Amino acid sequence: MHDMGSDGSAMGQQGGGFDEQLVASAELLQRIRGLSRRFSGVGLRGTALIRMPQCDRLVSSEARVWFALENLQITGSFKVRGALAALDSWSGCTDRTVVTASAGNHGAGVAFAAEVLGWQAVVVVPEATPRRKVQAIQRAGVKLERVQGGYDRAEEQAYSLAKTHGWRFLSPYDDVVVAAGNGGSLGFEIVQQLGCVPERVVVPVGGGGLASGLGWALAQQAGESIGQNRRVWGVQSEMSPAMARSLEEKRAIESLEPLGPTLAEGLEGGVRARAFDRAAMVLGGVWVVTEQEISWAIQWIWQELGLRVEGSAAAALVPLLSGRLRGWIQGNMVIVLTGRNVDDDVFRQVTGDACCRSVGWSL
Numbered sequence: 001m002h003d004m005g006s007d008g009s010a011m012g013q014q015g016g017g018f019d020e021q022l023v024a025s026a027e028l029l030q031r032i033r034g035l036s037r038r039f040s041g042v043g044l045r046g047t048a049l050i051r052m053p054q055c056d057r058l059v060s061s062e063a064r065v066w067f068a069l070e071n072l073q074i075t076g077s078f079k080v081r082g083a084l085a086a087l088d089s090w091s092g093c094t095d096r097t098v099v100t101a102s103a104g105n106h107g108a109g110v111a112f113a114a115e116v117l118g119w120q121a122v123v124v125v126p127e128a129t130p131r132r133k134v135q136a137i138q139r140a141g142v143k144l145e146r147v148q149g150g151y152d153r154a155e156e157q158a159y160s161l162a163k164t165h166g167w168r169f170l171s172p173y174d175d176v177v178v179a180a181g182n183g184g185s186l187g188f189e190i191v192q193q194l195g196c197v198p199e200r201v202v203v204p205v206g207g208g209g210l211a212s213g214l215g216w217a218l219a220q221q222a223g224e225s226i227g228q229n230r231r232v233w234g235v236q237s238e239m240s241p242a243m244a245r246s247l248e249e250k251r252a253i254e255s256l257e258p259l260g261p262t263l264a265e266g267l268e269g270g271v272r273a274r275a276f277d278r279a280a281m282v283l284g285g286v287w288v289v290t291e292q293e294i295s296w297a298i299q300w301i302w303q304e305l306g307l308r309v310e311g312s313a314a315a316a317l318v319p320l321l322s323g324r325l326r327g328w329i330q331g332n333m334v335i336v337l338t339g340r341n342v343d344d345d346v347f348r349q350v351t352g353d354a355c356c357r358s359v360g361w362s363l
Contacts, residue, residue, distance in 0.1 A: 110123060
């Protein structure tokens with residue numbers, strides 16, 4: 001079992017020799033570094049990094065808290081970064097059909113990238129995928145297939161289609177180029193804007209691709225070996241804590257049906273073995289938070305900053321707002337708000353709930 005941190009987070013694997021095939025090469029990271037500039041003409045944005053001094057005291061007297069606003073990204077989430085990076089890396093392919101599974105945001109990113117780069121795409125999603133995410137996929141004119149069950153079932157179907165038709169399968173998390181595109185490009189932009197490598201970056205975690213890419217970029221920028229200084233920490237919902245359980249049990253929980261309804265459907269499902277191995281190299285730990293806390297975090301950031309975020313993104317705010325980070329670090333800490341694609345009715349219901357004020361989440 002992995003030890004549990006004193007703050008209640010599941011701790012990442014320490015030390016050990018790493019399989020270099022699991023890690024992005026220096027050449028790949030170099031190509032990824034200018035991703036947002038390369039695709040700025042089609043709308044890809046460098047991340048907006050904003051200072052949140054009112055949050056500093058929730059960590060320590062010497063902390064400096066920042067938010068990275070990937071909820072402002074084209075397609076509504078960071079996932080478009082990895083999709084563009086992956087399809088661009090396959091530019092020499094003659095058979096230009098890709099199939100993917102998605103809880104929504106990755107599918108929208110693949111649909112966008114396919115339209116931009118001249119690919120045909122098939123996106124398989126769970127039946128319960130939010131309407132806003134489904135509409136974003138359909139706007140690009142790709143083929144959409146829905147399946148009963150959660151994300152794991154969608155991934156099984158996508159793999160089956162790839163095998164049957166000879167299409168390329170693109171994982172939203174278990175792919176080095178996707179991970180580098182999503183997290184690596186974001187990590188480089190964060191360092192460039194801060195002028196230094198942050199002490200910690202807190203992100204929502206599903207399959208771990210974003211965390212892995214961030215860990216690679218931050219280690220390279222700091223001149224560290226991977227895993228030397230675990231700067232990336234993750235957050236998951238109690239309803240689907242596959243990465244946290246995987247870290248605790250030192251093995252990948254490859255299939256995990258949600259334990260109940262969740263606002264953070266983008267973090268659902270299990271994690272494949274190689275994706276777990278990548279994430280375990282860089283993660284300092286993973287906090288598991290409640291659905292009520294995620295709901296409060298959605299409302300808090302709407303009230304404080306007028307920002308619309310989905311449940312998966314809001315999860316990353318919970319350790320800060322709930323007091324789990326008190327006394328944690330000194331220096332720069334970045335929280336990545338990964339997306340905004342929440343259905344209107346869900347958003348109205350959550351932001352109309354006055355319970356947030358009763359727990360003191362008002363700065």
